[in-house]
Amino acid sequence: MPYEAHHVKLIETINSLIETFESDPDFKSFYLDGQTIVVEDYLQVYPEKREIIQRLCDAGKLSLGPWYILQDEFLTSGEANVRNLQIGHRDARTFGPISKIGYFPDSFGNMGQAAQILQQAGIDTAIFGRGVKATGFNNRVVDASDQESPYSELIWQSPDGSKVLGILFANWYNNGMEIPVDPDTAKSYWDHRIARTRQYASTRHLLLMNGCDHQPIQTDLSEALRVARELYPDCDFIHSNYDDYIKAVKNELPDDLTLTTGELRGQHTDGWYSLVNTASARVYIKQLNQQNQTLLEKIAEPLAAIAHGLGKAYPHGLMQYAWKTLMQNHPHDSICGCSVDEVYHEMKTRFAKSMEVGSALITDSARFISAKVDTSIFASFGEDATAFVVYNTSGYSSSSVVTLEIEWSHRFFNQSEDPSAVFKQVSDRSHGEGYLVNSQGDRLDCTVEDLGVRFGYELPNDRFRQPYMAHALRLTFEAKSLPALGLATFAWIPAMDTAISKSSSDTLITDDFTMENEFIRVIVAQDGSFSMFDKGSDELYSDLGVYEDVGDIGNEYIFKQPEGDVAITTRGIPAEIRLTENTPYRAAFEIRHTLEVPATADEQLQQEVETMVEFRKRKSVRSQQLVPLNIVTRISLERESHALQVHTRIDNTAKDHRLRVLLPTGIKTALHYADSVFEVAERETIPAPEWENPSNCQHMQAFVDVHADDRGLTAAGKGLNEYEVLQDDKGTIALTLLRSIGELGDWGVFHTPDAQCLGVNVAEWSLIPHGGGDNRFAAYREAYRYAVPVTTAQTGIHEGTLPPVHSFLAWDGKEMAFSSLKINEDNGDLMARWYNLAYTPSNLSINTRENSLLYHSNIMEEMTSEVQTQPIPVCKAGIVTIGITPL
Known part of the structure; x- marks a missing residue:
């Protein structure tokens, strides 16, 4: 259902819970x-009930918590x-005790660095639903033999060595739902549930979860447990909580728990x-x-942190609002694309809202910093010189x-003036001719598009809005050696002298x-291949x-190619190939393909969907009609x-299909590597x-x-999150660009x-060759840099405390990846994070102002110890957060 329909059900559920x-x-x-968002959503409707919620939390x-929302781990950064x-x-x-449990009930696989993240947050137990045992639909255990773990309990370890106790929902997270009150029915119910839970539990303490998706609370639970106690006097039925349950389990854990390392992705299924x-x-x-995450974590936060160091207040409230609005799109059934169409209409609005806030913060920070650049x-180039800063x-x-x-020749006007006359004044006195220089005065190759005179406005902090007319230009050029x-x-x-603005004759077309550099x-x-x-x-x-x-007769969850389908x-x-750009700093070719593909799956697919034929049993094929x-x-x-x-x-005109681009590497290897959450995961x-x-x-x-080596x-x-390394002799990477399907899947029709994604779809990707072995880390950094656009801000001609070329936080570390730069909300310190891409120890060196204190922190931005020496040693696959306190 759409969000607000669920919102209504949430309100009913919480009201019923309070009454119970x-x-x-x-x-x-x-x-x-x-999560905490359920309370936030409830109080949006009943703000007067905050004290009741707080009292219930304080009473346990x-x-x-500990999360704001239950996210999909692999599709969020x-x-x-x-x-x-x-x-x-x-x-x-703000409500009471925090539930310190790494709760992942239904994530579609679990990230390998979860144990390290949880340990740094002071959490030593994870509870999850997928990724370990051989399971069927909704994690139903198919066969108890030959499993990765003989128990529901195991030790889960991250690549750095961090460990947590892992508890698997071996019988799913609804294995104690709808407990009968009638003794005869309850006897049958409990005989089955107790036996199934004992089958996997490593201790006497059996976990049964009383609830499920879309289900109201069981208001007669106390009576159902009273009946159970009478039926089974040798068992203690406890309406418990996770803290007490985990404590009891830990006291009786056997010594033979399985150690599972890294990602839990259901590979042994x-x-x-x-x-x-x-x-x-x-x-x-x-x-x-991807755009939204990058905007906040790689642009808005760093620029706001830099501006804060120069005297500007850090916008904690707005930044949190932007993050919350983004994260409201991160639950797995949302970001995974496996919900009804109405969900995605609202998600697009949330993305737009979050990015509007982030963009406003970026503009504000960049203008503030730029005003301090000399x-x-x-x-010396004249009063019409128009300066701008690239970040x-x-x-x-x-x-x-x-x-x-950029805009120049501004002419502000008021309501008493004729805007047409102002437009003409600016048009008569301005032009699109000129040249570009860097801060050393060197002239740069530049492509200029004259956009003419246009309207604009400013909203000053100290007076009424200020409309203006100005001449606008679009500049394209190469900014060399931008500092990190x-x-x-x-x-x-x-x-006006066009000769001095003429570009050089250099070209990358050979x-x-x-084309080559x-x-x-x-x-x-x-x-069209290359x-x-x-x-x-x-x-x-x-x-x-x-x-x-190829065809796809699966659903939003699962790809299924029709039997006998040929790619x-x-x-x-x-x-059709043509040269579309030829400048000294960039060359580009445009390649046009037209493929004739089946318009859709045949009519049998619709019948199979309507009658809920399980996707593996479908016999439909692609239609004969081509588009x-x-x-x-x-x-x-x-x-x-x-x-x-x-x-x-x-330009997608077809349904029920998948489009990929094939990238043969020429390397036959049993292992490959994929960027994941705070690691480059090694996969078979x-x-x-x-x-x-x-x-x-x-x-x-x-x-x-x-x-290879x-x-x-x-x-x-x-924002392309699916690939496959084909089992061919070429080590081909198949990168998914588009998948068109017409049903949600799961338990109904x-x-x-809208999931057919008809119309124009765009995909941006990049290929980075490298020398293999340890040379790959430079390619990884290039891949990270590729996803982050530069930020620009026009400014005036003025003196300033910052030099025209400047790095605010220089660092070095061959195997290290940069992750974030922000301000600690509690103490105002600068918080910077990196992680080690290698499964071997590495080092990190940080250059800061001499009057700064560096300290080790955890991901919760809590100080753990001072940095004594540099370079800072970083363990294999380590996530390192450094706090910087100005002295």
Whole structure:
């Protein structure tokens, strides 16, 4: 159902719960599913009941937190997972005790770094529902033999060595629902439930969960337990809580618990219900999420933190509001794309709201910082010189091709003036001619688009709105060597002498359909595929960029290719290829494909959906009617880049299909690597023997990598979260760009026509060749940097305390990845986080002002110890948070 329909049911449930607590003293406790948002949503309707909720929490009857929401772990960033804990703890603390349990009841797989994250948050137990034993639908245990763990309880370890007690819902999280009151019915019920739970429990303490999705509370639970006690006098039936249950279990744990390390993704199953294909359902939602997360954690927070260090108040309230609005899209059935269409209409609005707030904070911070940058060097170019600052908040120094719009020749006006006359004044006195310089006064190659005179306005803090007319230009140029977490300053110099603004004749085009820079050479073939030669490793990658389309008769959860279906590809089909950009700093080709693909699945699929035929038993195939699938690809190479950037535009007119791009690496290896939450996870390319699913898709965050000792290829994406490394001789990476399906799936018939993703779909991805081995870490950093756009801010010509080129937090560490920079809400300290990409120890060096104290922190931003020496040692796969206190 849509959110507000569920909201109404939530209100009814909490009201019923409060009434039951008041009327039944034996109704001991209720667990609010490990989150705080349910209380927030309830109090939105009944704010006057806050004291009642607080009293129940203080009494231990309601358990709240530690999360804000129950997220999907693999489709939300590392920082989103951390903010989820931080905000959940902060909200829960205002009501009473925080539930210190790593609660993952229905995540579609569990992140490998969970134990390290939980330990840093002071949590030593995780309770989860998926990813370990061979399971069927909703985690029903199929066979108790030959499992990863003989018990529901196990030790779960992260790659760094952090451990927590893991408790699996071996009989799902509804194994104690709807307990009968009638003695005869209750006897049958309990005989079954006790036997099933004893089958997997390692202690005498059996966990039964009294509730499920869409279910009201059991108001006669106390009576049902009284009946159970009479029927089974040798058992103690306790209406308990998680804290007491876990304490009892820990006191009796056996010595032979299984140690499970890293990700829990259901790899030792038949492969059908790992639900990994939710990573490709409604790709547009994943793309909006990636944009939103990047905007907040990699741009808004760092810029606000830098501005705070220069004297500006940090916008804690607005930042938390933006994060909360984003995280309201992070529950697994939301971000995974497996809900009804109405859910996604509202999600798009939430993304827009969060990004509007984040963008406003970015603009505010960038203007504040820019006003403190010394731009006086540009005064010598005349009073019309227009300065602007480019910010690189990715955490990695880099060169980047920048496009921005500037305005000059401003003419403010008031209501008594004729706007048409003002427009003409600006038009008569301004023009689009000129040249670009950096802070050393060097002229730069630049492409200029004259946008003419346009209206604009300012909203000053000290007076009424200020409308104006100004001449606008769109500039594209290469900003070389932007410092990490820093800025560089440039200026546009208006000048009528066109000779001085003429670009150089340098080009990256070296032959027909060939472009190259110092690092790589790219040659486009007649069918639109391309080869890439890596000059550093002297290795060639061929037949890249072939598109593959197949049928899909599955659902939003699970991809299912029809029996006998043959892939339709662009291989060997002539493409339309043309050069679309040729500047000294960037070259680009446009490649146009038209594939004739089946319009939809045949009519049998509709019948199978309506009659709830399980997807594995469906016999439908693709229809005979064909429609054109138009794919427009732009491949571009920048002068200073080690990567090829790709933009794919898909005009989707077909239903019930999946489109992927094939990227042969030429490397046959049993292992590959994928960016995950605070780690680059090592994964097996060939699935376990019990795996039956012909598809072996996997999750990724920013990239997937296949490498050998001397060569490797990293494929990075923006909001593309599903890939498969094919079991061929070429080590082919298949990156999913689009999946079109028409039903939700799961337990009923829910049509989702919007999930067909008809119309224009866009995918952005990048290819980064490297020298393999330890050389891969530079490629990983390039993949992270690729996802973070630069920020620009126009400013005036003025003196300032900041130099025109400056880094606010320089750091070094070959295997280290930058994660976040923000301000601690409690003490105002700067908090910076990195993590070790390698499964071997590494070092981190940080350059800060001399009058600063550095200290180790956990992810909750609590000081643990002072930093004594540099470089700072970091354990394998370690997540390190450093607090910086100005002295």
